[in-house]
Amino acid sequence: MIQVGINGYGTIGKRVADAVAKQPDMEVLGVAKTRPNFEASGAIEKGFDLYAAIEERKPRFEEAGIDIAGDVEELVEASDIIVDACPSGIGADNAEMYQEYETPALLQGGEDADVVDSSFNARANYDTVEGDDLVRVVSCNTTGLSRLIAPLREEYGVEKVRATLVRRGGDPAQTDRGPINDILPNPVTLPSHHGPDVNTIFPDLAIDTLGLKVPATLMHMHSINVTLESEADAEEVRDLLDQQDRTFVIPEWLGLDGAGAIKELAQDAGRPRADIWENCIWGESITVEDNDLYLFQAIHQESDVVPENIDAIRAVLGTESQEASIETTNEAMGLDGSLAPTRQAE
Numbered sequence: 616m617i618q619v620g621i622n623g624y625g626t627i628g629k630r631v632a633d634a635v636a637k638q639p640d641m642e643v644l645g646v647a648k649t650r651p652n653f654e655a656s657g658a659i660e661k662g663f664d665l666y667a668a669i670e671e672r673k674p675r676f677e678e679a680g681i682d683i684a685g686d687v688e689e690l691v692e693a694s695d696i697i698v699d700a701c702p703s704g705i706g707a708d709n710a711e712m713y714q715e716y717e718t719p720a721l722l723q724g725g726e727d728a729d730v731v732d733s734s735f736n737a738r739a740n741y742d743t744v745e746g747d748d749l750v751r752v753v754s755c756n757t758t759g760l761s762r763l764i765a766p767l768r769e770e771y772g773v774e775k776v777r778a779t780l781v782r783r784g785g786d787p788a789q790t791d792r793g794p795i796n797d798i799l800p801n802p803v804t805l806p807s808h809h810g811p812d813v814n815t816i817f818p819d820l821a822i823d824t825l826g827l828k829v830p831a832t833l834m835h836m837h838s839i840n841v842t843l844e845s846e847a848d849a850e851e852v853r854d855l856l857d858q859q860d861r862t863f864v865i866p867e868w869l870g871l872d873g874a875g876a877i878k879e880l881a882q883d884a885g886r887p888r889a890d891i892w893e894n895c896i897w898g899e900s901i902t903v904e905d906n907d908l909y910l911f912q913a914i915h916q917e918s919d920v921v922p923e924n925i926d927a928i929r930a931v932l933g934t935e936s937q938e939a940s941i942e943t944t945n946e947a948m949g950l951d952g953s954l955a956p957t958r959q960a961e
């Protein structure tokens with residue numbers, strides 16, 4: 616069993632921990648936090664050993680009656696691999712500690728690409744990261760774009776991608792984020808950082824991205840235009856995207872008119888935390904005019920990177936092929952097409 620340590624147990628870290636615990640070939644050795652709170656007690660209830668990320672703050676855990684298994688350095692030393700899901704920038708600070716203990720580590724999309732050896736997306740570049748010490752699982756938006764672009768490049772070739780990203784202001788629990796009542800070009804300059812970030816996965820891709828922020832917490836929404844290198848038909852593109860492992864092409868009859876309805880479906884389907892690990896692409900939006908493909912997709916920022924972290928663990932350690940890893944991850948997590956129920960026979 617691969618022993619996985621998780622440093623940073625917040626939005627992404629706790630989801631990755633749950634996903635690791637479900638895999639047949641890995642287990643959670645422990646999780647590290649800086650303070651006792653509901654997530655610390657939740658980790659203990661799930662049976663995860665809790666490590667102190669900051670030594671001086673250990674007494675706070677004792678005062679709260681929460682048992683600590685040790686310091687984060689002990690977790691790093693004992694782990695086969697660390698998933699660092701600390702807030703942006705802290706992962707880069709932690710890199711030295713991972714190197715000191717010679718433990719490979721996955722950082723998250725909030726870290727700069729130049730901090731790591733490589734950037735990762737399971738569909739696009741699984742085979743390129745084996746043996747690397749520091750690998751960055753790209754951000755939620757870059758993951759969503761990479762999953763879409765990879766099959767289009769393989770099938771048709773891509774001349775240029777133009778993507779407008781309407782981004783949620785913050786996650787549901789981020790009370791300090793905004794805007795509350797506004798629509799912000801963000802960043803106001805072009806291109807937004809997302810295009811160059813996609814280039815860490817596809818270095819030679821021509822891509823321009825524009826970003827906005829809106830008062831929403833549920834999901835991001837992408838408005839996409841891809842100029843293809845060869846002729847395509849909308850129905851064929853729809854079938855191609857439907858066949859991918861982590862894309863959900865929304866059929867019209869489901870009546871999902873926005874992110875709220877998709878989240879409701881995820882809750883009805885019994886998804887943990889109403890997570891949506893797949894890109895949600897509106898089937899009706901898939902349109903081809905000459906060689907230009909257009910579509911809308913929604914991305915659940917809190918969870919689409921979770922299966923990617925699981926695959927990155929196997930890719931870095933070289934324990935499974937791309938196909939086998941994606942299949943194992945999906946099966947263990949229940950990423951099995953359950954959001955796309957079949958229409959009842961009339």
Ligand SMILES: NC(=O)c1ccc[n+]([C@@H]2O[C@H](COP(=O)([O-])OP(=O)(O)OC[C@H]3O[C@@H](n4cnc5c(N)ncnc54)[C@H](OP(=O)(O)O)[C@@H]3O)[C@@H](O)[C@H]2O)c1
Nearest residue numbers: 623625626627648649650668700701702703723725755916
């Ligand atoms: N949320 C998203 O939408 C999203 C999507 C994709 C990628 N990402 C990326 O994933 C990373 C984590 O984001 P997140 O949204 O999960 O952040 P988050 O919800 O703030 O969770 C990070 C957790 O790390 C803990 N922490 C803070 N300092 C630490 C330290 N020095 N050592 C160990 N733990 C520490 C904090 O908990 P305590 O202080 O309570 O321990 C915090 O809850 C970032 O790089 C982010 O850009 C986020």
